[in-house]
Amino acid sequence: MAALTVAIGEKSFPALGAAARRHVLGSLRFTVEAGQTVVITGPSGCGKTTLLNIVAGLDPRFEGRIEMPEVTRIGYVFQDPRLLPWRTVEDNLRLVLDGEKEEIARRIADVLAEVGLADAQQVYASRLSLGMARRVAIARAFVVRPTLLLLDEPFVSLDEPTAARLRRLLLDLLATHRVTTLFVTHNLREAIMLGDRLIFLSRSPARIVSDVVVPLDRAARTSEAAIESFRTRLGELPALLEQGLTEPTS
Amino acid sequence: MARSLTGIGLATTEDAAFPAARGRRGLIPVLSVLLLFGLWYLMALLAADPQLMPGPVTVLARMAAEARSGELFFHLGTTLARVAASFTIAMLVGTAAGLLMGRRRLADELGGPWLVFFLNLPALVTIVLAYIWIGLVESAAILAVALNKMPNVTVTIREGARALDSGLSEMATVFEVPFGRRLRHVLLPQLYPYIAAAARSGLALIWKIVLVVELLGRSNGIGFQIAIFFQFFDVAGILAYALAFILVVQGIEWGILQPLERRLTRWRR
Ligand SMILES: Nc1ncnc2c1ncn2[C@@H]1O[C@H](COP(=O)(O)OP(=O)(O)OP(=O)(O)O)[C@@H](O)[C@H]1O
Numbered sequence A: 001m002a003a004l005t006v007a008i009g010e011k012s013f014p015a016l017g018a019a020a021r022r023h024v025l026g027s028l029r030f031t032v033e034a035g036q037t038v039v040i041t042g043p044s045g046c047g048k049t050t051l052l053n054i055v056a057g058l059d060p061r062f063e064g065r066i067e068m069p070e071v072t073r074i075g076y077v078f079q080d081p082r083l084l085p086w087r088t089v090e091d092n093l094r095l096v097l098d099g100e101k102e103e104i105a106r107r108i109a110d111v112l113a114e115v116g117l118a119d120a121q122q123v124y125a126s127r128l129s130l131g132m133a134r135r136v137a138i139a140r141a142f143v144v145r146p147t148l149l150l151l152d153e154p155f156v157s158l159d160e161p162t163a164a165r166l167r168r169l170l171l172d173l174l175a176t177h178r179v180t181t182l183f184v185t186h187n188l189r190e191a192i193m194l195g196d197r198l199i200f201l202s203r204s205p206a207r208i209v210s211d212v213v214v215p216l217d218r219a220a221r222t223s224e225a226a227i228e229s230f231r232t233r234l235g236e237l238p239a240l241l242e243q244g245l246t247e248p249t250s
Numbered sequence B: 001m002a003r004s005l006t007g008i009g010l011a012t013t014e015d016a017a018f019p020a021a022r023g024r025r026g027l028i029p030v031l032s033v034l035l036l037f038g039l040w041y042l043m044a045l046l047a048a049d050p051q052l053m054p055g056p057v058t059v060l061a062r063m064a065a066e067a068r069s070g071e072l073f074f075h076l077g078t079t080l081a082r083v084a085a086s087f088t089i090a091m092l093v094g095t096a097a098g099l100l101m102g103r104r105r106l107a108d109e110l111g112g113p114w115l116v117f118f119l120n121l122p123a124l125v126t127i128v129l130a131y132i133w134i135g136l137v138e139s140a141a142i143l144a145v146a147l148n149k150m151p152n153v154t155v156t157i158r159e160g161a162r163a164l165d166s167g168l169s170e171m172a173t174v175f176e177v178p179f180g181r182r183l184r185h186v187l188l189p190q191l192y193p194y195i196a197a198a199a200r201s202g203l204a205l206i207w208k209i210v211l212v213v214e215l216l217g218r219s220n221g222i223g224f225q226i227a228i229f230f231q232f233f234d235v236a237g238i239l240a241y242a243l244a245f246i247l248v249v250q251g252i253e254w255g256i257l258q259p260l261e262r263r264l265t266r267w268r269r
């Protein structure tokens, strides 16, 4: 059985006030194998976050089905950090953890060291910079040892060295833990580096424009040249995507 | 001309963020209280009738006498116990109802008219009816007071419940945070400002109503004492008891509410 089956017939948001009904997702069908990382990309507002929310079980108001194994632990990095500002970094992680005290403390310390926040453990989340808050949100998604990982543009607004480090970290984590992952991004290089597969969505009502396998090995994924050469092989697609991004919606 | 900004130095604690205010803090309120007592003293002097308009010295002396005899503490304690009981009931029930109404449309529509009814029901009517229906007993007194405060708590907490951050709720749902932990770390911290507001206005309102309840149907407490002093036109006694209670309520504000609030809002920038 696939680790994740998405079979959405339609997703619309009802009319509210002067805003008309929005048909956001069209027919959207794909499966993700266990341990596979699927990158979802598409124009802004096409429904990527909506799709992740549906998969996470946060939005049942859609037509269709989502299937995953009975026991699925979800780690979700939302588009905004969503930390508890009134709790410390440590307590924000403790919120999502169960188990023995020392074990929890160890896991928190480990994951914070991995995202480079070992010295921010006792800081209130309200006092973090946005980049730090994003890293805590990533740490929170990993610390629960998820079997399904959802990431919604997790590296946006980080400085490039930090983003690059976190991308490599994610690549390692995905390689060692083989977590089934849906990864939303606008950054094509990031998509190629991290994805086993790229799914390009159209403007809403979103449907799959293209579903491409990225046949690169671990070494190639950290090589600029290999990524660049794969990008050129994608041909027109990224350009189409760019158009979708920049064209005014008609 | 060039514009320049000069720093005021580094803040060492959160309080130190307003160094100018820190030096003055405590001084102005003290002066203000002294002014109040001064005016009172003058008025008593002008009235020249220690029976109807006793000065602060007379009232403080009376307070000391009542304290020595033990009367003051007995009645103060009784009233405080009633305040505490009805306050607790009003806060718990009011908060639960407010949460429910703020989160569930059906509850809001069902409870809305009730709220309007109880908000506009005069305190005196609740009290008299409670005494008639339940009897001149302690539970009637406490219920009457709690019923008077509850709708205000509900309205305030409902506001807070409506303002809850849905993003954080979604986060807690996805990560399967158990109910108790969710309540304590996600929900209540968002409600603290509303709970604090309800508690503060609640304390002020409740003790005033408790006195009326005592006056109408109890044989102890400050309200009962004041009723007796009224019969003798004993203004010094009335003021002595009122002053004692104001001191206690202010003590609760400074000793419990404010430190608690500082602790709970420490995380704010
Ligand atoms: N709760 C909602 N009610 C009504 N419309 C909504 C709601 N949430 C999202 N939408 C609409 O659905 C569309 C898709 O939104 P979504 O957030 O999924 O886009 P996205 O692909 O994640 O965009 P971005 O790349 O900018 O994050 C948008 O047009 C948005 O206005």
Ligand SMILES: [Mg+2]
Residues within 6 Å of the ligand: A048, A049, A050, A079, A152
């Ligand atoms: Mg989005």
